[in-house]
Amino acid sequence: MKRAAVLGASGYTGRELQRLLARHPALELHVFASAREGASADVPDLESEPEIEALDWKRVEECDGVFLCTPHGTSAPLAQRCLELGKHVVDLSADFRLPDPALYRAHYAHEHPAPQLLPQAVYGLTELARERLHGARLVANPGCYPTSILLALRPLLEAGLVAPQETIVCDSKSGVSGAGKTPSARTHFGNSHENFLAYAIGNHRHQPEIRLHAGTEKLVFVPHLLPVFRGILSTIYLAPAPGVKAQTLRDCLRERYAGERFVRVFERGLPELRGVQNTNECHVAVGECGDRMVLVSVIDNLLKGASGQALQNMNLALGLEEAAGLA
Amino acid sequence: MKRAAVLGASGYTGRELQRLLARHPALELHVFASAREGASADVPDLESEPEIEALDWKRVEECDGVFLCTPHGTSAPLAQRCLELGKHVVDLSADFRLPDPALYRAHYAHEHPAPQLLPQAVYGLTELARERLHGARLVANPGCYPTSILLALRPLLEAGLVAPQETIVCDSKSGVSGAGKTPSARTHFGNSHENFLAYAIGNHRHQPEIRLHAGTEKLVFVPHLLPVFRGILSTIYLAPAPGVKAQTLRDCLRERYAGERFVRVFERGLPELRGVQNTNECHVAVGECGDRMVLVSVIDNLLKGASGQALQNMNLALGLEEAAGLA
């Protein structure tokens, strides 16, 4: 039985990891701690369990892998220390997603705390990075919106099925858990329930991440907030390369993800949030509308968009069965 | 055109009053202010309007009536000053609902700030206190749960239709707006959506208010939180006096509320929140279950349970048409 630590345990992603690890046959949750030595949970919480302990590095040393559920800027120094201790690290923050420290500084408003680690980080979009994830020491877990978009888009771009000079439009919609657990006016029931809105037009931090890992700047991304707890649906509009039909795209995705446990390509019909909530799956369908191909990609933002994919990555990093704890 | 001031404007009840007064033919909103001189809104808010001004007593003096949407303890000193200025005051807090300062201290954990005002306060359950409300100088607007319960129960108790020695059970359910606008773990969408719970068993402050104004200590009240924005439904179980049938109760309520614009007694069927939301109405029905009579009473907690009833009371206090602004 290997051991995992979760640091920054007080948010939704920490709670999801705790739930997943409770059923993991080969990896047990050994440390469930806040992010700072001596501090306990700093987010007001109604739940009595699991208990969140103060960070004790001696206990972290007893682990094999560490999940960092800490905010950007906080993760990087913790990752550095964990790596020095010889641990495998999966970071759920943005700290290692952008390999260029200048790009990081431009979008995260501060210098990267540990730029020397950037070259070794693996961007953990599991199905598309598997070879590099086996035994990886430092995994940058992708953002939730990027996961939903890149899983659908990357294979098509790599196969040259997308017209290169046409702007790809990504219109994404996420449940409120994506906004985090800390009470705010935005997440007050009175402002979320029976409501819907767009936000961060042109300046969401996931946009550079999506463009970088899609390999094109000809892409725009607008997020929206849904009055549900969990789930992301991304509607992606692209111009196909000459001669490419919807079925071409479907076939490409189906082949790319043949045998994949967690990505399901629809031959007909369209996916819904309900079909993926509380699972680690991504469901994708291809439609056609005028001169555009339309991809619809859905994931559970807390699972395939965060903790589920993090566990998938940690399983590979620790040499465990990839779907362990996630079936 | 008479003028109203709303002090403590930043919460839900202030916003509701502003909406109602926008359509009032004879009373205009002249002052929409925070509760403290020099301060503006202190609750994080997403809405840009209406603007909340700092409290300026010179502007308050220009008004005829003042609505206090301030918390208990804060209202009483403000009421005192407003009365000294000759204004008519409707207080939406609990400060004047309990005539006995000892009872107030027992339940609100501090001494009453202005006990000398208690004797003149009128408990503003409009349909049952109308005579005292005409021209009233100080109105204690009832709590939301008490309004839903007392409107249904009082006439039956007063008519001797309820067995005096049997405990009356009041099981109430309220939408989240009753918990206020300030972000908290409790009102975070993630904790309210797709959830339901009981709270404050045995120690909710509305319980002494309900017992006092019902005129009996043989009454228990348990509140619950619903995953809706607005509305309260109270299910009241009582033992009927000998010979009393459900129709007796229905007839009593129908007669008591004959011609009342805002109280509707169902002859058949049961009321729902949807039927009263965004109205100042109270809908009541009587059912029978075993040896108990069951009353179901629904109101919009922000309207008949607060701002709507407050306006009803202010209209009477200022000698305006009672339903003005509320139709």
Add this chain to the structure above:
Amino acid sequence: MKRAAVLGASGYTGRELQRLLARHPALELHVFASAREGASADVPDLESEPEIEALDWKRVEECDGVFLCTPHGTSAPLAQRCLELGKHVVDLSADFRLPDPALYRAHYAHEHPAPQLLPQAVYGLTELARERLHGARLVANPGCYPTSILLALRPLLEAGLVAPQETIVCDSKSGVSGAGKTPSARTHFGNSHENFLAYAIGNHRHQPEIRLHAGTEKLVFVPHLLPVFRGILSTIYLAPAPGVKAQTLRDCLRERYAGERFVRVFERGLPELRGVQNTNECHVAVGECGDRMVLVSVIDNLLKGASGQALQNMNLALGLEEAAGLA
């Protein structure tokens, strides 16, 4: 006092019209009827009022204007008879929105029942068709999705601010009331609550309507279903003409809608469903994302998207004040 008839009253749009007319100072609801002579409401309904009467043409003759809340195919023959009776007709169906009967047949799967009426129909996008609406005899009330998109897009297209050869992407999201009142698996609470989905990709009937009235085929439209009761938010991605900035678009919209009671152009910030629900308003904002301009347009699908705009149009048709009953 003029008189209105609502035919096909049993759905949501009929109910909204009944609510609006209850407060209209110059137009009263005289007939509230089902669509077929001799039949009463045919949709299972939980509400006891208002009563829906069987269609009686003698009573319709007593009216000045008729609202047709009937389905496509059903409205056209009714419109014909109403016009013969000299009434002013506002049709909420699609029957008169597409002037070309061949286009109608292509998308509505049957021959147009009254093609001779098509030339006189006015497409009732009120703010953009006002001159033709004064005294109009036959108004084709636009679809809900088209209203949300065209109000934002038309002025920009007409001003030449949009690059003509780039595909405009319209990603729209609507509350469940848009799916109608008839129970179905789709609208069962269990399938709508905590869920979100795209549908009708490439084949929604509103797409030809939007393209026609926008005046361009270079436009794609994908609708989605939101777990709210009312509201539509459309996110529109367009390539600006050379030299055009976001502020250029904002200025164009602000000028086009200067003084308009029901269209509000945001100078900053983004609109939300909550800001327009239960009002006849359309709120629009302009953002910038990469090489695209992004419009966000929100309406209440039952009001500005249907019954509210219908009443606006009827007011003009009957020579009444345009905002009467809608303030």
Add this chain to the structure above:
Amino acid sequence: MKRAAVLGASGYTGRELQRLLARHPALELHVFASAREGASADVPDLESEPEIEALDWKRVEECDGVFLCTPHGTSAPLAQRCLELGKHVVDLSADFRLPDPALYRAHYAHEHPAPQLLPQAVYGLTELARERLHGARLVANPGCYPTSILLALRPLLEAGLVAPQETIVCDSKSGVSGAGKTPSARTHFGNSHENFLAYAIGNHRHQPEIRLHAGTEKLVFVPHLLPVFRGILSTIYLAPAPGVKAQTLRDCLRERYAGERFVRVFERGLPELRGVQNTNECHVAVGECGDRMVLVSVIDNLLKGASGQALQNMNLALGLEEAAGLA
């Protein structure tokens, strides 16, 4: 590996059983069929899987246990045939919950189809009937509301802690899945969302079941419909026997359920729906209000209130580990 059949598979309880059995280490779903030979699913369904087969008795014979998810009246004849085939039967309908066929006829409006089977049926409130469930041939799975109420109440009644002559009040609130999957006006999103209501006052079929299995007629039960998908919360008001305190009740429940995997008695705090949704657990707390003790009991209506408890019972009937598939 033992084999199970689910007959009447098209509703929510069938779907829950399919999900649970997918992870059961010792019982596999072998037959997932509609209720009538030759018919497939008769309820409009959006889900493509699992496939529902027509009923084929030869395949049922290959099973060890049969779950009947059929309506009352339909289950009894199916149970009879299954028993003749030597199967173990767990019936989720009401057909075997009331041992007296006269009581059944009084509340279910038709004669019992197989009264000769009534004496052998075991009422499957698992934690309170375990000895009779081992190897049972015919289990009457309790109703959802009765489960939530009886688990909390029975131990207290049996221990003589409840005043015998005082009416026990049970105020229950259930999510919409309790109303079934068939579209209806009641379950239309437009009628359930942002709404709450009481129903079936005095005449809900679960009331005689609750009274019978509680062993007292001095009990009233009123159900309500919550705008959530799953969960039941019952608030139970009872008069304690002389000298009995809240802690006495807590201790009684804690002892009765000591070591129970699926019943959790709160020492402090109050349970919420969120704490039991998607689990087979029942959470109970005891509070005090005036002269009443207040029990709050929450379950997931589709799991502990139906399919979860059914599986618990089937595990015992087939001699499998009781919590298998449910952990």
